[in-house]
Amino acid sequence: MLMIAAIIQALAGLYVFYASVLALNRMDSQTSHAMRLAHVALAAGSAAMIVSCFVARDIFECLSAVGMALYVEGNRRERKNMTNLSEHFTLEEMTASQTAVRKGIDNTPSASVVENLRRVAGTLEQIRALVGAPVHVSSGYRSPELNAAVGGARDSAHLQGLAADIEVPGMTPQELAKAIEGAGIQFDQLIYEGTWVHVGLAAGPLRGQVLTATFNGGRATYTEGIA
Numbered sequence: 529m530l531m532i533a534a535i536i537q538a539l540a541g542l543y544v545f546y547a548s549v550l551a552l553n554r555m556d557s558q559t560s561h562a563m564r565l566a567h568v569a570l571a572a573g574s575a576a577m578i579v580s581c582f583v584a585r586d587i588f589e590c591l592s593a594v595g596m597a598l599y600v601e602g603n604r605r606e607r608k609n610m611t612n613l614s615e616h617f618t619l620e621e622m623t624a625s626q627t628a629v630r631k632g633i634d635n636t637p638s639a640s641v642v643e644n645l646r647r648v649a650g651t652l653e654q655i656r657a658l659v660g661a662p663v664h665v666s667s668g669y670r671s672p673e674l675n676a677a678v679g680g681a682r683d684s685a686h687l688q689g690l691a692a693d694i695e696v697p698g699m700t701p702q703e704l705a706k707a708i709e710g711a712g713i714q715f716d717q718l719i720y721e722g723t724w725v726h727v728g729l730a731a732g733p734l735r736g737q738v739l740t741a742t743f744n745g746g747r748a749t750y751t752e753g754i755a
């Protein structure tokens with residue numbers, strides 16, 4: 529029994545080691561240090577797991593090794609199930625909404641919305657390359673019901689999947705907006721909204737409008753430029 533446990537533990541350890549080394553290989557200069565460190569720890573931990581199954585055979589240790597392997601595999605599968613719109617942006621993050629989940633609102637995009645989101649993802653790739661850091665999307669596509677629920681503008685570009693509200697860790701939204709404005713990246717609207725930056729495209733010609741939104745009792749007023 530303990531022999532079987534040792535073999536299972538060794539296999540689980542090998543798998544975690546293999547998966548974490550693969551993940552380390554795929555990382556680039558824009559991967560966060562925490563993520564890199566986590567995978568180095570995972571690789572070291574799984575190597576120790578393999579060694580320890582020859583030294584101290586313990587059924588609980590075997591079970592935790594299996595748990596770790598299942599966790600790593602589950603994570604890998606979840607990532608695999610995502611639809612990539614561009615190298616770094618997935619359809620899932622461009623349609624995710626906590627409000628939609630909480631209120632049971634369907635936020636499934638149509639095929640034409642997905643094509644628009646792909647265009648936005650292309651713009652976000654340019655921004656990601658510009659700032660040299662991951663870009664976090666807090667809101668992308670919004671179905672009419674979701675847009676109403678979050679108090680979005682009636683003609684919001686989010687409704688067509690033509691906009692994304694973004695943040696970059698380590699930069700203030702104002703710094704981010706100014707960086708995008710100064711980079712010559714094409715957009716229809718760039719709005720500095722205080723705690724995030726709205727980047728919008730359009731079906732027609734792009735206006736290159738730069739605005740600052742100020743909120744008064746939930747109502748937004750817009751002024752030109754980044755204040």
Ligand SMILES: [Zn+2]
Nearest residue numbers: 691692693726
């Ligand atoms: Zn927005």
